[in-house]
Amino acid sequence: MGSGYLILAGAIMLFSWLVSSRLKSKFAHYSKLQLQNGMSGAEIAQKMLADNGIYDVRVISTPGQLTDHYNPVDKTVNLSEAVYNQRNAAAAAVAAHECGHAVQHAVGYEWLQMRSKLVPIVSVASGFVQWILLAGILMIKTFPSLLLIGIVIFAATTLFSIVTLPVEYDASNRALAWLKNKNMLNLAEYDGAEDSLKWAARTYVVAALGSIATLLYYVSIYMGGRRE
Numbered sequence: 001m002g003s004g005y006l007i008l009a010g011a012i013m014l015f016s017w018l019v020s021s022r023l024k025s026k027f028a029h030y031s032k033l034q035l036q037n038g039m040s041g042a043e044i045a046q047k048m049l050a051d052n053g054i055y056d057v058r059v060i061s062t063p064g065q066l067t068d069h070y071n072p073v074d075k076t077v078n079l080s081e082a083v084y085n086q087r088n089a090a091a092a093a094v095a096a097h098e099c100g101h102a103v104q105h106a107v108g109y110e111w112l113q114m115r116s117k118l119v120p121i122v123s124v125a126s127g128f129v130q131w132i133l134l135a136g137i138l139m140i141k142t143f144p145s146l147l148l149i150g151i152v153i154f155a156a157t158t159l160f161s162i163v164t165l166p167v168e169y170d171a172s173n174r175a176l177a178w179l180k181n182k183n184m185l186n187l188a189e190y191d192g193a194e195d196s197l198k199w200a201a202r203t204y205v206v207a208a209l210g211s212i213a214t215l216l217y218y219v220s221i222y223m224g225g226r227r228e
Contacts, residue, residue: 035088109167121156158212176193
């Protein structure tokens with residue numbers, strides 16, 4: 001599977017680069033589409049939370065770009081400075097999406113709960129799993145169980161990337177449904193928000209495919225080592 005994996009990995013890397021580049025261009029384009037309602041990303045977020053009866057979540061500004069996220073621990077919707085302050089279709093899309101996660105948390109969305117349980121495991125595992133896998137490959141003849149341990153740990157990170165998919169898509173669906181039902185955007189603005197979130201979701205698809213392919217590669221090494 002060596003050469004086959006390299007081809008697959010190369011294809012996934014290329015696809016990832018294309019999706020990432022397309023996402024950046026989409027957000028740059030829709031950042032120029034100013035909202036007729038004049039609302040900032042922060043104001044969009046606050047209204048979506050209120051409309052969903054959520055009053056214990058704070059909307060705060062966080063430094064950097066693409067740093068937008070919802071933190072279920074301290075119940076904060078963290079918006080990057082541009083999204084927090086700007087009044088365009090891209091900012092509205094991101095703000096509503098992150099609030100979609102807050103709604104998931106409030107209603108007990110099962111996939112979000114599952115992902116939250118995996119976070120501590122993945123956070124710890126990501127720091128050393130590659131070293132275990134490397135050592136396991138080098139010691140496949142003498143200590144094959146080490147590679148198996150690494151595979152099990154890596155499988156947890158793969159599961160996390162898979163579980164992330166329904167969480168992200170559902171958050172986007174909740175965001176778009178709210179934006180449409182509350183008439184927050186005109187048709188052009190809504191189409192821009194929808195297009196932005198569509199390309200953002202594809203980055204998670206690429207990440208999941210890459211993780212699955214890598215997991216299968218390590219499994220093939222382990223199985224090959226056991227047969228020899």
